[in-house]
Amino acid sequence: MKNMFFALTLLYTSLVSAQYWQQAVDYTIAVELDHETAQYEGTQSVVYTNNSPETLHKVFFHQYFNAFKPGSEMAIRLKNAGDKNGRFNVDIDSLSPKQQGFLKVSGLTQDGAKTTVVDSETILEVSLAKALAPGESTTFKMSFEGQVPDVIRRAGKNSKEGIAFSMAQWYPKMAEYDYEGWNADPYTGREFHGVWGDFDVKITLDKDFTVAASGYLQNADDIGRGYSDRKKAKSKKGKITWHYIAPNVHDFTWAADTDYIHDTYPGPNDVSLHFFYKNNPDIIENWKKLQPITTKLMEYFNEKIGPYPYKQYSVVHGGDGGMEYAMLTLITGNRKFGSLVGVTAHELAHSWFQHILATNETKHEWMDEGFTSFISTLAENEVLEENKEFPLAGSYRGYYG
Ligand SMILES: [Zn+2]
Incomplete structure (x- = not known):
């Protein structure tokens, strides 16, 4: 077990063998959200490096929020697919214009030159102005506008528990090009696969919102979060900008609410754990009790898999x-306390498997x-001292089922 991470790395290296390569992408994004219309607009600069042995003539971007429109491929799949997900029983075709989502890209240039694009709902296909040879980098610039859909799957606005904005897969996101070619799958409600890089993201929205995001907050003092007093900042007028840097990740996600409690708790190896949760008297005690448990969970994963490589992790x-x-x-x-710990343990463990090893989940x-x-x-089982003789019994039951 101690060497699980090493063994997996070895397995990967041998599977992908001698010519392993990985594309790279760095994003600089500035986005402004109008919380009343749930619409946002922004600009994005993407530096893309082709580390593959092939010359690329096209690239692809995901436009995930276009799945949440009547007639979308996701809408059709939900109506007709045999493997319907019970948690996902929404009729997208019946969404009103305000409930729908969209993401539109405009003015896309490559190193200043115009490109030709084909918009196929959740995928944007870009014919390059100049082909990208192995080892070369190029810069794409674009504007985008979007609308946050109601919460359907993964992201959305005004959740049942009253969370205003859950912003996952919200920006024009470079598709992964790997040893299997372009992973430009339309979004029909499954998982994700992304390109590693650095994110520099500025989020502007009404001052009353507290933002939780991937990456490290760069301007805690400006926005009145020396991690203590948001009240002072809220007394300012208008909108404020939250600036984050997330190094070496393959995704950037954020959430915003006017009613978040924000606590920090020391994790192992100087990792700062952040907890953002609704100021709801029914849940506060559980979310406080969760904090020392999360430290223990991270200690367990650090020991059994390998050290968590970032200095921050947030449970939002x-x-x-x-x-x-x-x-x-x-x-x-x-949630009941056991369920809150269970889901936190599971999602935190994904930090190693989806956010370090990053297999193609799709x-x-x-x-x-x-x-x-x-x-x-x-x-x-260990952290909650459950002392089950066979903790994986539930997984086996699922498998037999
Ligand atoms: Zn999972």
């Missing part, structure tokens, strides 16, 4: 799930979910 009360994201998780929060979901479920079940 969001609109759906749990779902794992870079340096944070969004989970629903009105194609091989079992790899990430399998290792995550295995280790988080064992962690829960």
Whole structure:
């Protein structure tokens, strides 16, 4: 077990063998959200490096929020697919214009030159102005506008538990190009696969909102969060900008609410744990009790898998799930204590399997979910001192089922 991480790394290296390569992408994003219309607009600069041995003539971006429109491929799949997900029983075709989501990209240039784009709902296909040879980098610039849908799956606005904005897969996101080619799958309601890089993100919105995000906050003093007093900042007028840097991740997610309590708690190895949860008297005690437990969970994973490589991790009360994201998780929060610990353990464990090893979840979901479920079940058994003789019995029951 101690050498699980090493063994997996070895397995990967040998599978992908001699010519392993990985694309790289760095984002600089500035986005402004109008909380009343749930619409946002922004600009994005993307520096993309082709580390593959092939010359690229096209690139692809995901536009995930376009799945939440009547007639979308996701809408059709939900109506017709045999493997319907019970947690996902929404009729997208019946969404009103305000409930729908969208993401539109405009003015996309490559190193200043115009490109030709084909918009196919959740995928944007870009024919390059100049082909990108192996080892070369190029810069894409674009504007985008979007609307946050109601919470359907993973992201959305105004959740049942009252979370205003859960912002996952919200920006034009570079598709991964790997040894299997372009992973430009339309979004029909499954998992994700992304390109590693650095994110510099500025989020502007009404001052009354507290933001929880991937990455490290750069201007805690400006926004009145020396992690203590948001009240002073809230007395300023208008909008404020939250500036984050997330190094070496393959995703950037955030959430915002006017009513978040924000606590920090010391994790192992100088990692700062952050907890954002709704100021709801029914849940506060559980969310306080969760904090020392999260430190113990991280200690367990550090020991059994390998040290968590970032200096921050946030457990965020969001609109759906749990779902794992870079340096944070969004989970629903009105849960019994055992369930709150269970979902936190599971999503935190994903930090190693989805956010360090980063297998292609769209194609091989079992790899990430399998290792995550295995280790988080064992962690829960130890940290909660459950002392079960066979903690994985539930997984076996599921498998037999
Ligand atoms: Zn999972």
